[in-house]
Amino acid sequence: MILEVDKLQIHYRTxxxxxxxxxxxxxxxxxGRIVGLVGESGCGKTTAVRAIxxxxxxxxxxxxxxxxFKGEPMDEATTRKLRWRDIAYVPQSAMxxxxxxxxxxxxxxxxxxxxGGFSRAAARTRSVELFDLVGLNERRLADxxxxxxxxxxxxxxxxxxxxxxxxxxxxDEPVTALDVIVQRQILDVLRSLxxxxxxxxxxxxxxxxxxxxxxxxxxxxxAGQVVESGPVREVLARPRHPYTMGLRNAFPxxxxxxxxxxxxxxxxxxxxxxxxxxxxxxxxxxxxxxCSLDAVxxxxxxxxxxxxxxxxxxxxxxxxxxxxxxxxxxxxxxx
Amino acid sequence: xxALVELRDVVKHFPVTRTxxxxxxxxxxxxxxxxxxxxxxxxGDAVAIVGESGCGKTTLGRLMxKLVEPTGGAITFAGAPMAGLAxxxxxxxxxxxxxxxxxxxxxxxxxxxxYRAVVEPLINAGIDRAEHADRVASxxxxxxxxxxxxxxxxxxxxxxxGQLQRVVMARALVLGxxxxxxxxxxxxxxxxxxxxxxxxLREVRETMGLTAVYISHDLALVRYxxxxxxxxxxxxxxxxxxTEEIVRRPRHPYTQALVAAVPVPDPDQSRQPLPIKGNVPDARExxxxxxxxxxxxxxxxxxxxxxxxxRAVAGGHHVACHLE
Ligand SMILES: Nc1ncnc2c1ncn2[C@@H]1O[C@H](COP(=O)(O)OP(=O)(O)OP(=O)(O)O)[C@@H](O)[C@H]1O
Ligand SMILES: Nc1ncnc2c1ncn2[C@@H]1O[C@H](COP(=O)(O)OP(=O)(O)OP(=O)(O)O)[C@@H](O)[C@H]1O
Ligand code: SF4
Ligand code: SF4
Ligand SMILES: [Mg+2]
Ligand SMILES: [Mg+2]
Numbered sequence: 001m002i003l004e005v006d007k008l009q010i011h012y013r014t015x016x017x018x019x020x021x022x023x024x025x026x027x028x029x030x031x032g033r034i035v036g037l038v039g040e041s042g043c044g045k046t047t048a049v050r051a052i053x054x055x056x057x058x059x060x061x062x063x064x065x066x067x068x069f070k071g072e073p074m075d076e077a078t079t080r081k082l083r084w085r086d087i088a089y090v091p092q093s094a095m096x097x098x099x100x101x102x103x104x105x106x107x108x109x110x111x112x113x114x115x116g117g118f119s120r121a122a123a124r125t126r127s128v129e130l131f132d133l134v135g136l137n138e139r140r141l142a143d144x145x146x147x148x149x150x151x152x153x154x155x156x157x158x159x160x161x162x163x164x165x166x167x168x169x170x171x172d173e174p175v176t177a178l179d180v181i182v183q184r185q186i187l188d189v190l191r192s193l194x195x196x197x198x199x200x201x202x203x204x205x206x207x208x209x210x211x212x213x214x215x216x217x218x219x220x221x222x223a224g225q226v227v228e229s230g231p232v233r234e235v236l237a238r239p240r241h242p243y244t245m246g247l248r249n250a251f252p253x254x255x256x257x258x259x260x261x262x263x264x265x266x267x268x269x270x271x272x273x274x275x276x277x278x279x280x281x282x283x284x285x286x287x288x289x290x291c292s293l294d295a296v297x298x299x300x301x302x303x304x305x306x307x308x309x310x311x312x313x314x315x316x317x318x319x320x321x322x323x324x325x326x327x328x329x330x331x332x333x334x335x
Numbered sequence: 336x337x338a339l340v341e342l343r344d345v346v347k348h349f350p351v352t353r354t355x356x357x358x359x360x361x362x363x364x365x366x367x368x369x370x371x372x373x374x375x376x377x378x379g380d381a382v383a384i385v386g387e388s389g390c391g392k393t394t395l396g397r398l399m400x401k402l403v404e405p406t407g408g409a410i411t412f413a414g415a416p417m418a419g420l421a422x423x424x425x426x427x428x429x430x431x432x433x434x435x436x437x438x439x440x441x442x443x444x445x446x447x448x449x450y451r452a453v454v455e456p457l458i459n460a461g462i463d464r465a466e467h468a469d470r471v472a473s474x475x476x477x478x479x480x481x482x483x484x485x486x487x488x489x490x491x492x493x494x495x496x497g498q499l500q501r502v503v504m505a506r507a508l509v510l511g512x513x514x515x516x517x518x519x520x521x522x523x524x525x526x527x528x529x530x531x532x533x534x535x536l537r538e539v540r541e542t543m544g545l546t547a548v549y550i551s552h553d554l555a556l557v558r559y560x561x562x563x564x565x566x567x568x569x570x571x572x573x574x575x576x577x578t579e580e581i582v583r584r585p586r587h588p589y590t591q592a593l594v595a596a597v598p599v600p601d602p603d604q605s606r607q608p609l610p611i612k613g614n615v616p617d618a619r620e621x622x623x624x625x626x627x628x629x630x631x632x633x634x635x636x637x638x639x640x641x642x643x644x645x646r647a648v649a650g651g652h653h654v655a656c657h658l659e
Contacts, residue, residue, distance in 0.1 A: 014493070039525070041497025041523070046495060057493065095437075137617040139617060142352055149388055149389040149392075151388025151389060155388070177438075177522055181609065181611065185614075206523070206525035206526070210598065212600050213602075236601070263528075263531060272485070
């Protein structure tokens with residue numbers, strides 16, 4: 001394992017109490033593997049990744065658990081040392097992460113010379129290579145960020161993250177802003193880096209087709225916790241947790257005739273409230289009284305899930321395919 | 336239906352920093368962000384714009400809201416030339432239109448709380464203070480942000496990407512705009528939230544008579560929202576057709592590639608090779624003739640010599656390609 005996240009707890013101080021944005025999440029990234037981190041908006045994906053990178057917001061703190069990188073527990077000093085060289089990060093706000101007063105090329109060269117020990121000449125050659133890798137014309141090295149389109153800035157941020165050939169890349173929605181063709185090209189670049197350099201990666205995304213295309217494993221988060229994890233094929237073909245089943249249903253299929261999405265009714269819990277039991281209870285069509293107890297990750301083998309009705313997963317999955325299983329009030333007919 | 340917005344041969348060039356060689360040669364290179372764009376947006380319509388990164392979608396959206404001025408061509412809003420709008424008429428125009436920014440992390444003032452961000456358009460429009468709280472609350476309710484009052488005192492960086500995107504949407508809708516340009520409005524939302532926002536946008540369109548242009552790279556999403564889709568490539572419209580036609584019977588070779596590249600949520604099906612290779616040519620040096628020719632599997636001699644015009648063909652398609 002290149003990265004192990006163990007019972008991680010991240011708390012944010014807010015005006016009205018502590019928000020437990022990540023509440024005991026555990027997952028691991030095997031060396032040379034790409035792990036997709038998925039889950040509903042606000043479930044703690046960015047928080048988890050920022051905690052690993054050691055760049056939490058000023059009102060956030062690690063309240064428990066640990067992060068182990070290449071066998072060594074990380075603390076502030078080690079993260080600072082490893083940051084960018086060994087672990088690189090493409091933030092969700094990558095589009096606005098470039099400095100507006102310097103050209104994109106000089107920002108890339110700065111990373112290469114200051115952090116990577118490149119000579120200026122070597123850095124210039126490497127910049128051209130990196131731009132080419134993400135599909136940007138080398139002439140654009142001389143442009144300022146405001147002269148780039150949104151997707152071009154996103155690609156520049158990916159180029160900067162890859163500049164020093166890190167062994168672990170944490171990428172938060174890296175292809176979200178890109179059209180499908182550029183998106184595919186970037187995913188192919190990431191896959192070839194995985195194969196060529198044994199790059200390991202955590203890819204945060206809400207797009208299950210991106211997970212299907214690129215990831216080896218997937219970790220599904222809900223309300224600050226991991227509710228399901230395992231090999232991509234397994235999890236997508238035979239989800240075991242009702243939340244994952246719901247996620248799959250809500251996914252639009254470009255060519256299906258059914259112009260209807262089946263969303264998961266309701267919304268995630270308020271993380272400032274003390275929570276116990278399975279957090280999906282209020283929205284789960286299969287909830288039972290026993291679900292008010294904490295659900296722990298179980299499963300034999302790599303595919304694990306945290307649901308009290310895990311032994312009935314096959315039956316629940318069949319039921320979940322029927323749109324009538326999910327509360328009708330919020331099933332939006334789209335046409 | 337009458338057109339609300341009309342664009343005729345709209346051109347937008349951005350000057351670029353010149354290299355020493357260019358200065359010596361007296362050259363004035365420019366980024367050809369838009370090169371002759373013509374279309375109408377009917378009153379009450381929802382039109383989608385799709386196309387490769389850097390092809391000019393955001394620039395087009397900004398032009399339609401008079402946030403930048405065109406280098407050439409003309410745009411009219413409700414029959415009035417936009418170039419001439421000034422003074423009270425310009426303020427009136429600004430009250431009727433809204434933009435949802437492509438990047439929610441850039442869209443809000445980082446020093447304002449979320450409440451302040453959403454109430455600001457009401458203040459600017461001189462809406463009675465007594466109405467503010469109610470209107471803000473109803474805008475938040477529309478964007479499906481649960482327990483929204485818990486976000487009121489927070490600053491933008493204290494929200495998740497998807498939460499922020501919904502705040503930006505609430506801000507755009509709070510005044511009840513007549514014309515909305517939404518640039519990748521739901522790109523950071525997971526499918527479960529997205530369905531709700533899409534339903535909201537359709538509802539707003541029906542109940543408030545909203546006219547909207549949605550910029551998105553997500554054809555599956557566009558299909559739920561817009562009857563008509565414009566496909567752009569390097570500053571031009573290459574296909575303009577009913578969305579169902581674009582998805583099921585794409586005619587322009589670029590549209591065909593775009594539809595074929597839409598990813599599917601199935602690991603066994605998703606690894607088909609891309610139908611086209613390479614990158615979009617740099618918008619500083621658009622190729623002669625058809626700008627897609629260096630990637631087009633059907634390119635012929637004529638494609639280099641002559642720029643194909645957008646012409647009406649079968650099935651309600653307008654296509655700019657010499658194969659037609
Ligand atoms: N600095 C902060 N202060 C207080 N709360 C915060 C802060 N940053 C994030 N949060 C809250 O923590 C929760 C998790 O946020 P996070 O950004 O990790 O979500 P996410 O899973 O990345 O969502 P998205 O998919 O929308 O980006 C959210 O409810 C968010 O509002
Ligand atoms: N202010 C500017 N100065 C110079 N060039 C610009 C400026 N704004 C945009 N451009 C250029 O114009 C072209 C079109 O940019 P635009 O932002 O409209 O693309 P887009 O289609 O929205 O792309 P994306 O999908 O990546 O957001 C790009 O080549 C971009 O670099
Ligand atoms: S534990 Fe109960 S409520 Fe939670 S997902 Fe399983 S069945 Fe649903
Ligand atoms: S005009 Fe020629 S190069 Fe352009 S899309 Fe048609 S066939 Fe291809
Ligand atoms: Mg996030
Ligand atoms: Mg754009």
